[in-house]
Amino acid sequence: MPREITGFSNPLVKRVRSLREKKHRKQEGLFLAEGLRILTEARERGILPEMLFLATGARSHELGEALIADVEAAGGDVILTAPDILSKISGKENNQTLVGVYRDRLTRLPKLDRRKAPIWFVAQAMRDPGNLGTLMRIGDAVGAGGVILIDDCVDPFSVETVRASMGALFTQDIATARWGEFIAWLREGPGQLVGTSLNTNHDYQDPQYAPPTFLLIGNEARGLPQEYEQACDVLVKIPMMGRADSLNASVAGAVMAYEVLNQLRRS
């Protein structure tokens, strides 16, 4: 049976609300996801929240009921609370009727099974949560295995990233690594490192990509450091008719990933 919490000053509300900050997410190893769609996406992957907050008076929904039953069966905490408290937790203006608190999904690099998927994203210093969330959605679309975060990337478990991922976060493995660590791991097994760059004339449709293909996406403003470009097996350029840098990082990732996927579909 769900229990009810009514006050803003309730310690659990305060604690969960603190998960909007990276520091607290890191300390607790927990993060927030909101909304029936995203929580159902997670559930379909067998991932359940440790705590599930429901708005009192919200219209009942079949998928919501199924989620509550599963969380309770798994020994999770189901908590009824006022819609405005829920909004306070998620920091979103429009009311959410569901907020889940999940164990963070960070995978250590040695644990990644690179052979399970033909495409992986490697994001370097990606700063925008919208871009990272979109990259996860693209990963889901092309059947990628996940995203490896290099250098100072935005937190993959921030409320904004989770929201932008529309639940794709739960379909993708997520790892963080320093550059040297990543390259050492990559070279221990099969894997083609492909960078996009403005410093080459090699068209992105020319190479024959070989899975598992690791698509290295550089920082939104600066692109890839030269040293990183040099470490790539293949460095390619997406043709741009207007300004040279008119594609944003996640869109460039999509164009690259669909080329790799299309080659796989043809072969």
Place this chain on the structure above:
Amino acid sequence: MPREITGFSNPLVKRVRSLREKKHRKQEGLFLAEGLRILTEARERGILPEMLFLATGARSHELGEALIADVEAAGGDVILTAPDILSKISGKENNQTLVGVYRDRLTRLPKLDRRKAPIWFVAQAMRDPGNLGTLMRIGDAVGAGGVILIDDCVDPFSVETVRASMGALFTQDIATARWGEFIAWLREGPGQLVGTSLNTNHDYQDPQYAPPTFLLIGNEARGLPQEYEQACDVLVKIPMMGRADSLNASVAGAVMAYEVLNQLRRS
């Protein structure tokens, strides 16, 4: 010579600040763009602001000086003001050192020269300024002519859209039209209307696209209305390995547009 304005309550500051609202943009036929990069992008296309606001004490920049000279030569108004007033105008937290007030760039449909570019975007009820701005950037990248907005789209001249377009707004024609009006205009001349849909098994790489190709992108949440799908010359599906709807609207637009561009490059 620039003149200086020092008070928040100055009528011109108030008036320009009001351009953050759609109602006032429409009344005045003006919109705001911020930052050296975007304003320079416009200048390179021969588009100058009617008013140019500069932050007092900002570091001088060659491109900024060139912009000031051009605006003054064209009889525009160059105004020095405090950085915090400028932030107030643009509504952005981090200070901008340049804000331009531009004449709106809406083109009437009959004035669009469809033959000037092989690709055009047609956005239907696109609600997110980030998506519309990104679509403009993609348009710039693939050499598209512009974007035609159908139904209740987000304002292409909102501060958020202009910002997300990173200046691509100045490289793309922008028209608004009702659906019936658009179809009537389209059928008066050459033009292939291509829709992406989840309701077909026709792979997006199968058709031979024929320029000018009009890529119809449906609303973020609902996709295209059935009637609109039926009006398309070609209805295709982008393969998705995960959930059926995992690509967002602008990313789907990028995948489609690069397929059309790649076919053109091969032929």
